Amino acid sequence: MKNTTISDDCAVDIRAVRKAYGAGESAFVALDNATVSVRENEFFTLLGPSGCGKTTLLRMIAGFDYPTSGEILLNGSDITSLPPFQRPVNTVFQNYALFPHMTVAENVAFGLEALGKPRTEVKARVAEMLRLVQLEHLAGRRTNQMSGGQQQRVALARALAPQPKVLLLDEPLSALDYKLRKEMQSELKRLQYETGITFIFVTHDQEEALTMSDRIAVMSAGRILQIGTPREIYNRPADRFVASFIGETNFLTGALHGVANGKAKITLKSGQSVVVNAASDAPASGDVTFIVRPEHASVVEGSGDLRGIVEKVVYFGTDTHLHLRLSGGEAFTVRQQNGSVSGSAVEAGQAVAVAIAEGAAQVVRA
Amino acid sequence: MRKGFSVRHQPGFTAIAIACFALLYLPVVTLVVYAFNSAPSVAAWGGFSLHWFEVALTNSDVIDASVRSFQIATVAATLATVFATMAALATTRTRRYRGQTFIYAFINQPLMVPEIVTAVALLIIVAQLKAVTGYSGLGYLIAAHTAFCIPFAYLPIRARLENMDLSLERAAADLYAKPLYTFRRVTLPLLWPGILGAFMLAFVLSLDDVVITEFVKSGGQDTLPTYMLGQIRRGITPEMNAISTAFLLLSVVIVTLFFVVSRKCT
Ligand SMILES: Nc1ncnc2c1ncn2[C@@H]1O[C@H](COP(=O)(O)OP(=O)(O)O)[C@@H](O)[C@H]1O
Ligand SMILES: [Mg+2]
Numbered sequence: 268m269k270n271t272t273i274s275d276d277c278a279v280d281i282r283a284v285r286k287a288y289g290a291g292e293s294a295f296v297a298l299d300n301a302t303v304s305v306r307e308n309e310f311f312t313l314l315g316p317s318g319c320g321k322t323t324l325l326r327m328i329a330g331f332d333y334p335t336s337g338e339i340l341l342n343g344s345d346i347t348s349l350p351p352f353q354r355p356v357n358t359v360f361q362n363y364a365l366f367p368h369m370t371v372a373e374n375v376a377f378g379l380e381a382l383g384k385p386r387t388e389v390k391a392r393v394a395e396m397l398r399l400v401q402l403e404h405l406a407g408r409r410t411n412q413m414s415g416g417q418q419q420r421v422a423l424a425r426a427l428a429p430q431p432k433v434l435l436l437d438e439p440l441s442a443l444d445y446k447l448r449k450e451m452q453s454e455l456k457r458l459q460y461e462t463g464i465t466f467i468f469v470t471h472d473q474e475e476a477l478t479m480s481d482r483i484a485v486m487s488a489g490r491i492l493q494i495g496t497p498r499e500i501y502n503r504p505a506d507r508f509v510a511s512f513i514g515e516t517n518f519l520t521g522a523l524h525g526v527a528n529g530k531a532k533i534t535l536k537s538g539q540s541v542v543v544n545a546a547s548d549a550p551a552s553g554d555v556t557f558i559v560r561p562e563h564a565s566v567v568e569g570s571g572d573l574r575g576i577v578e579k580v581v582y583f584g585t586d587t588h589l590h591l592r593l594s595g596g597e598a599f600t601v602r603q604q605n606g607s608v609s610g611s612a613v614e615a616g617q618a619v620a621v622a623i624a625e626g627a628a629q630v631v632r633a
Numbered sequence: 634m635r636k637g638f639s640v641r642h643q644p645g646f647t648a649i650a651i652a653c654f655a656l657l658y659l660p661v662v663t664l665v666v667y668a669f670n671s672a673p674s675v676a677a678w679g680g681f682s683l684h685w686f687e688v689a690l691t692n693s694d695v696i697d698a699s700v701r702s703f704q705i706a707t708v709a710a711t712l713a714t715v716f717a718t719m720a721a722l723a724t725t726r727t728r729r730y731r732g733q734t735f736i737y738a739f740i741n742q743p744l745m746v747p748e749i750v751t752a753v754a755l756l757i758i759v760a761q762l763k764a765v766t767g768y769s770g771l772g773y774l775i776a777a778h779t780a781f782c783i784p785f786a787y788l789p790i791r792a793r794l795e796n797m798d799l800s801l802e803r804a805a806a807d808l809y810a811k812p813l814y815t816f817r818r819v820t821l822p823l824l825w826p827g828i829l830g831a832f833m834l835a836f837v838l839s840l841d842d843v844v845i846t847e848f849v850k851s852g853g854q855d856t857l858p859t860y861m862l863g864q865i866r867r868g869i870t871p872e873m874n875a876i877s878t879a880f881l882l883l884s885v886v887i888v889t890l891f892f893v894v895s896r897k898c899t
């Protein structure tokens with residue numbers, strides 16, 4: 268097994284997939300016009316709040332359910348209506364779904380046996396998989412006598428054993444406690460690196476998505492709002508929802524005058540103006556919303572970009588949050604890293620100037 | 634401090650409980666005790682003896698009827714369990730189809746039809762079939778027993794299927810198992826306790842049946858219960874007690890066996 272770098276080859280191509288439950292007036296659209304290309308050997312994450320359609324999309328890639336319209340391609344061939352047992356795609360279920368009447372080794376062997384692999388190959392592969400997830404010593408154990416973390420590893424070994432083209436993981440870590448979750452996060456990254464299999468990972472935990480993924484698709488209410496690397500998603504959110512769902516954000520509104528070279532000038536209520544990143548499809552003028560991450564703003568001597576009064580200073584150990592009221596009346600938070608032990612010089616009631624880091628202000632769809 | 638409501642602390646609870654237990658078990662205990670009576674009476678005690686068990690065991694009519702009962706129960710319970718399993722799969726493991734609810738009701742309908750009605754209906758049709766086909770073997774009894782056992786076998790199997798985690802079968806399909814392979818390796822092994830329970834229930838029901846058997850049987854086709862019924866009409870001796878006691882013991886063994894096995898399976 269080797270790790271190859273992510274190529275431009277498309278592993279899974281989801282084209283305009285729509286899923287409606289029920290029919291007619293009462294139909295519920297769980298997935299609306301979802302279009303995503305997951306690349307070969309990528310750790311791809313579907314991120315969104317509960318009920319946004321993540322599982323629905325995963326089920327259709329696995330073949331447990333079929334789209335109302337649209338198509339799903341695997342390595343270029345249409346698998347939209349294939350039954351699950353004909354798709355080289357395996358799933359790690361949220362509740363693990365391990366076979367309770369089989370041992371760990373029998374669970375891991377199941378897919379290979381169903382494929383009719385010769386016995387010696389099955390045995391060797393099961394041993395290899397158990398080594399990969401560090402469970403060799405539990406091969407003969409029944410799965411219902413194991414801890415959550417161990418069951419998780421069995422589920423991973425079982426799904427990886429037949430060497431699927433794509434591994435689907437539906438919130439696999441949500442049932443684990445914090446420490447074990449951290450451990451399994453790096454374990455999953457290692458497994459993906461060592462097996463070179465494309466992972467499609469589902470989570471509602473934005474931090475998990477940011478730390479683990481090569482790319483993320485942010486979903487809300489059955490729609491895919493943005494697809495990008497963790498940095499792009501965090502620093503260049505295209506949408507108000509994306510910006511607020513991932514990390515903390517200041518939202519400001521102002522009048523935009525013309526976009527040039529992806530930059531625009533926005534005038535706030537207070538009359539001050541800020542240079543922002545704006546996509547070329549942003550409205551050329553009128554009121555727009557833009558964001559500034561609290562850590563991209565700092566209190567400075569001199570004039571700065573914004574002015575305001577400090578209302579509250581909250582100490583967080585690694586950093587300090589300054590809650591400001593801008594001169595235009597908007598609330599605004601600045602996060603200062605506590606680089607020294609002497610503490611913040613800024614106090615509540617003080618009037619301050621705020622500078623925004625170069626390129627940090629970003630226009631979002633409202 | 635006031636304790637929460639407990640039925641055990643209500644006045645008369647102990648008395649009612651004792652009365653219920655007496656009603657349930659006193660007749661059975663009396664029956665068992667007099668099976669060991671040395672005197673030929675079911676009311677006057679004449680000392681301990683295994684005499685009536687000996688009489689029963691050397692009575693070829695009793696042996697014949699017992700063997701017949703077992704043959705019918707074994708075949709009928711097996712068939713009923715197979716049909717019930719298929720019916721349970723068809724009502725829980727398929728996409729919803731038109732008429733599913735109707736089929737469910739249809740399968741369970743025999744539970745509501747009074748047994749005597751079924752018996753009379755069977756009597757008429759079996760008489761006609763006998764006349765037309767000339768066949769008068771055990772087949773009619775087996776068919777009748779299979780039919781009335783199906784709904785009883787269906788219920789525990791269906792309950793087990795409904796409680797089974799569907800994601801297990803989904804996981805099997807995800808791991809390249811075709812439907813039949815999934816059934817063999819996942820559904821059936823997990824369903825096994827339900828199937829076993831269904832078989833035991835059907836077996837005991839068939840063994841125990843009087844009404845339908847009495848109406849359907851041809852001459853010389855007595856099962857143990859109908860033989861006993863016939864004997865009792867002519868007057869009762871402790872031989873009946875001995876047979877009943879053996880029968881009771883068998884039932885207890887079967888039910889216990891079922892509990893042990895189903896415990897092991899889960
Ligand atoms: N079989 C179904 N019938 C009707 N609605 C469903 C069905 N399955 C899912 N839904 C609905 O679709 C929406 C998306 O569900 P899901 O994909 O499970 O969300 P997520 O995994 O993101 O939490 C939910 O509102 C859910 O209630
Ligand atoms: Mg889900």
